[in-house]
Amino acid sequence: MDAVARASAPIDALRPRRLRRRKPLRFRNGLPGGRLFDVFADRPLGGRLRAARRLTLLALWTLLCLPIQAVLILLPGSAKIGFARLYHAVLSRLIGLRVQVIGAPCRDGPVLFVSNHSSWLDIPVLGGVLPAAFVAKSEVGTWPVIRTIAHLGRTVFVSRSRGTTAREAQAMRDRMAAGGSLILFPEGTSNDGTRELPFRTSFFAIAEGARRIQPVSVVYDRLGGLPACRRDRPHFAWYGDMDIASHFWRLARRSGARVTVVLHEPFPPGRLPNRKALASETQRIVREGAERLRQNRPVVPIAPPAAPGAAGP
Template sequence: MVAIARTPDDLSQTPPRKTRPPLLRRAPGPSAGLLDQEPRPLAGRLRAVRRLVSALLWTLLCIPIQALLLVLPGRGKLAFPRFYHSVLCRLIGLRVQVVGGISTARPTLFLSNHSSWLDILVLGSVLEAAFVSKAEVGNWPGVRTVARLGRTVFVSRSRGRTGEEAAAMRDRLQEGGSLILFPEGTSNDGTRVLPFRSAFLGVAEAAAAVQPISVVYDRLGGLPACRRDRAHFAWYGDMDLGSHFWRLARQPGGRVTVLLHQPADPRAFRDRKALTQAVERTVAEGAAELRQNRAPVPLRAR
């Protein structure tokens, strides 16, 4: 065997080794620190387009069905929205895990933490109940149609109309219709539970039961979600709905856990503030357990 010595010039002319492009890349824009990495551009875009088109077609198909069910007698107008939301979650790549039992008392006021518009789809796929939503949603093109077909109760949360809107919620409960309420009053980054507003629970005495619910997005791409992963799901502040959906739809599938705590009689608490504190503590403790990827256990409001 003959050894051939290379000169420094020969070494400098050695072609560089080709490397494969990374499977993940850092997300552009000001949120790059939070949305740590995204899939390859082409695969992510194709996934997002498929999910967007599927969700739109499914919604267009369901709108006339729900409109018809609203004028017909029976529970179809309550059961069909649950089916619609359940399919919609699967179409956008979100798997829903439910822990605990749903309150059988009618009507029930369901009280949940709130971190994203996804909470509407998730809870809508689990519960046969109407949402209480801020009045601005009633003006969003497209969304307002779906919300009204779902018999959403809109509230402006302005002091001048508090009594009128509380009466609308109380009337719905007295009719036997259950409601889903987000007592935080706004969404957040998904890493904590904001203080509950006792004013929102002023109608609780009209319900046969209240049920606290903890909602946490705990899987992304099949792996446990860490703090930075929750930014993919959270929608808060001045985030745009369209761009948030596009960014989320490009990601691998995720999972959300809905922890249904033990129902409670609102009349068992001395006043509205005591009820608010008990529900807030229950929801916050349950959410903290889920964020730490511990086995979820339904809690009792105390």
């Protein structure tokens, strides 16, 4: 009878008895310590604890520094500038960013630092590297907490409305006439971090008040210790309808993040004939440096444009 059954179902005759299991095989984790030490598994709890720790330290550091800067800003001297750089540098580390700087900031002030702009992260990054105040849109002055930090950082707010443009431009010229340097984002807004938007020539109306212009390229080029690709840009770039809270939380959960700041060679604004040429040449330098960083290629500060009638810079 058994032979007849096997003949009626030939495939059963070829199937070994040991594979006819009622329950599937289950393998235990071979790594010691179970799931907690499984390096190949997701660890959402670890990321949340890291983000919560960073947020707590950031809040404590800010609460400690605000009254100190409030006093320093009332006193003469450059202590308020140095302390603002210290605050932003530590802030970048607390967020989880390692800042790599190529080149050196120009000391022949006042300097107009011109940079690409992809995120609110540019503020603590550049604030910790450059001895200068930011030029920001007026909306920033209405955001809770951030507006207080911006005011203590001596930020110059611009509304870009026709009725106030002349007055705001004069305020920036007065700041530079007093010896203060400024950080300008001539794109006018942030973007997805994969390219640079056209530099607006209107932002260079104050260029004649600076002794030097220094182009700056900023690229967030590492995440998890590996080169950042297009897929990783939303962890750094802040654009569209993103809100700061969720954007910060998503980045703070990650480790191994790095940003590279390239400080190109400065040049006098009078070297170029007009604002249009100044915006075009500055954007070329910033773009070339940023593209090299995105391609994970070595980069050095780019030389300034040649003076009219000269053979070289």
